[in-house]
Amino acid sequence: MEVRGRTVLITGGGSGIGRGLAEALHGLGNDVVIAGRSRVKLDETIGANPGMEAMTVDIQDAADIVRFAAEAVERFPTLDVLVNNAGIMQIEDMLDHDLGVAEATVATNLLGPIRLTAALLPHLVSRPRAAVVNVTSGLAFVPLAVSPTYSATKAALHSYTISLREQLRDTGVEVIEIAPPYVQTRLTGEHQAVDPRAMPLEDYVADTMEILARDGAREVVIERVARQRYAEARGEFDEVLAQLSAMGRERSAANRGG
Ligand SMILES: NC(=O)c1ccc[n+]([C@@H]2O[C@H](COP(=O)([O-])OP(=O)(O)OC[C@H]3O[C@@H](n4cnc5c(N)ncnc54)[C@H](OP(=O)(O)O)[C@@H]3O)[C@@H](O)[C@H]2O)c1
Structure with missing residues (x-):
């Protein structure tokens, strides 16, 4: 993707990977x-990056997305790159019969990007060139069983991204997937930002930008996530699933204070 001379909208750009990509x-x-x-996170980020702009949106809310997309196009008519990065990840216990986390996760991680892409596509196809960049996860390819709905939304977004790319092949809109590995952000809480098993954010953003900038890049799969991404094709699915499940059990025990 051409990474210069663009007007880029990044959801979830006030923290973590979104902020890292926004700053790069x-x-x-x-x-x-x-x-x-x-607003606090957004203001802190734009305060540290003079010239960067911010808008509030609740990506779980269909009506707010329609309002937000119209306002974004009006304020930034040269908008030509949408990065669907906002997401949430929580542990779910399938035996406690509470669907709150599952429903919020689908609304944020799957319906959010679908709704925002639909709202902005009429504008994006009118631009001489444009791009939709969807942030999925290594867990799209091998799930983390303690976060079933999260993993499922990322698998679904991966599939949706492929179809979108096919449908838009004769337009000027490129469709790109970014599938991060485990990265030091606060996605699952403070502990993740300092977990030595997670990749430092700065390194992750640098590696991602390097691949994203390549002409015709369709999937940004850095080395740290390649084992998950290609596990099934390489006949390593069960092994990777078992490793992730062990890690997930450890993580949920830590969350319970156990
Ligand atoms: N870090 C990892 O290990 C990892 C691995 C694979 C994939 N990812 C993906 O990377 C993306 C960014 O996550 P991150 O790790 O950078 O975590 P993060 O710092 O928690 O970022 C998530 C962002 O999403 C925004 N967001 C959440 N719910 C929203 C909503 N309803 N409306 C609007 N914005 C919302 C948050 O902002 P507000 O709270 O202000 O709304 C926040 O800025 C996510 O899609 C995540 O699934 C992360």
Whole structure:
């Protein structure tokens, strides 16, 4: 993807991977707009990056997405890159019969990108060139059993991204998937930001930008996530699943204080 001279909208750009990508693209001289629910996080990010813009949106809310997309196009008519990065990840116990986490996860991680892409596509196809970049996960390819709905939304977003790319093949809109490995952010809580098993955010953003900038890049799969991404094709699915499940059990025991 051409990573210069663009106007980029990044959901979840006030923290973690979204903020890292926003700052990298801002540093390359692009016009960058970040979006999320927390005005505090957005203001802190744009305060640290003069010239960056911010808008609030709740990606779980269908009506708010329609409002947000219309406002974004009006305020930033040169908008030509959408990065669907906002997401949530929580542990779910399938035996406690509470669907709250599952429903919020589908609304945020799957319906959110689908709704926002639909709302912005009429504008994006009108641009001479444009891109939709969807942030999935290594867990799209081998699930983490303690977060079943999270893993399922990422698998679904991977599939959706492929179909979108096929449907838009004769337009000027590129469709790109970014599948991160385990990265040091606060996605699952404070502990993740300092977990030595997770990749440092700065390194992850640098590796991602390097691949994203390649002409015709369709999937950004860095070395740390390649084992998960290609596990099934390499006949390693059961082995990787068992390793992830052991890690997940450890993580949920730690969460219970056990
Ligand atoms: N870190 C990892 O290990 C990892 C691995 C694979 C994939 N990913 C994916 O990377 C993406 C970014 O996650 P991260 O690790 O950078 O975690 P993060 O720092 O928690 O970022 C998630 C962002 O999403 C935004 N968000 C959540 N719910 C939202 C909503 N309803 N409306 C609008 N914005 C919302 C949050 O902002 P507000 O709270 O202000 O709304 C936050 O800025 C996610 O899609 C995640 O699934 C992360």
